[in-house]
Amino acid sequence: xxxxxxxxxxxxxxxxxxxxxxxxxxxxxxxxxxxxxxxxxxxxxxxxxxxxxxxxxxxxxxxxxxxxxxxxxxxxxxxxxxxxxxxxxxxxxxxxxxxxxxxxxxxxxxxxxxxxxxxxxxxxxxxxxxxxxxxxxxxxxxxxxxx
Numbered sequence: 847x848x849x850x851x852x853x854x855x856x857x858x859x860x861x862x863x864x865x866x867x868x869x870x871x872x873x874x875x876x877x878x879x880x881x882x883x884x885x886x887x888x889x890x891x892x893x894x895x896x897x898x899x900x901x902x903x904x905x906x907x908x909x910x911x912x913x914x915x916x917x918x919x920x921x922x923x924x925x926x927x928x929x930x931x932x933x934x935x936x937x938x939x940x941x942x943x944x945x946x947x948x949x950x951x952x953x954x955x956x957x958x959x960x961x962x963x964x965x966x967x968x969x970x971x972x973x974x975x976x977x978x979x980x981x982x983x984x985x986x987x988x989x990x991x992x993x
Contacts, residue, residue, distance in 0.1 A: 852874075
């Protein structure tokens with residue numbers, strides 16, 4: 847392989863196996879100039895083979911592909927429906943959750959009553975009102991089921 851210095855004064859004959867494909871830093875013996883040399887790789891672009899398809903073959907393939915797409919879409923639709931199958935919470939269940947949460951809040955406030963009374967002196971009155979509200983709710987529910 848013949849390599850020419852960029853100054854065009856000197857040509858060198860170099861064994862091609864000594865220069866890697868990613869290139870190498872070279873120095874001219876005549877002018878001491880350094881440059882990066884990279885082999886020019888010949889790339890042959892191969893054209894893909896031409897495939898001749900008749901119209902009859904094409905017509906037969908279309909329904910098969912369409913059917914596969916429809917089946918795949920239906921399976922995807924079923925998977926989405928299965929994932930979205932979340933049970934709905936009824937109104938009575940929500941009401942029960944709210945009632946239990948209210949009771950838990952009142953018990954928590956009663957537990958820390960003395961500490962809260964330092965910041966809110968009339969908290970004892972608020973707590974008694976909450977207990978009375980609970981009693982009223984309990985009486986309302988028991989009247990509903992007794993009649």
